Amino acid sequence: MDRDEILKALAHPVRVNILAWLKEPQHHFPSQEHPLDLGVCAGQFERCGLSQSTVSSHLAVLQRAGLVTTRKVGQWIFYRRDEETIAAFLKSLGDL
Template identity: 45%
Template structure:
């Protein structure tokens, strides 16, 4: 994991808030019936909750994806995002090693 890239992605309160929201699917409206079995949250729901433009949300989600904090899956015209818990833990361990270990 590129720690500098990850820190850059987290250097924005809204991006951190999006990661927080994605911890619990109930932070968003229910999935449409045709998406009920899919993991993650539709980018449109993230945009609606964040009250930001589509282009801003796309940029934010791209940064979070490149940093490894989210996984994106395309289903038709929709992109669904979910947290990448394994990479989040890897980042936290790397930060702990860098900042706390002698």
């Protein structure tokens, strides 16, 4: 876990929102055709008012920081929060 990389990723409110949306995908993406236990398909974020290129950029930053994991199924990429990394990050903040 790279705490500095995570802090940079969390510096943008859209990325914080994406993490919040991924925490409760059934609430924010109820119309996704694929099972939500796979994660949320990147295309679903466009419904939140973001362009595909913007979504891709933000998801890439979150992935580099280790805050989300990906799973490719066919042509789709699904995103989920990495709860283990998030918990370790939060614990590290308490250790300051």
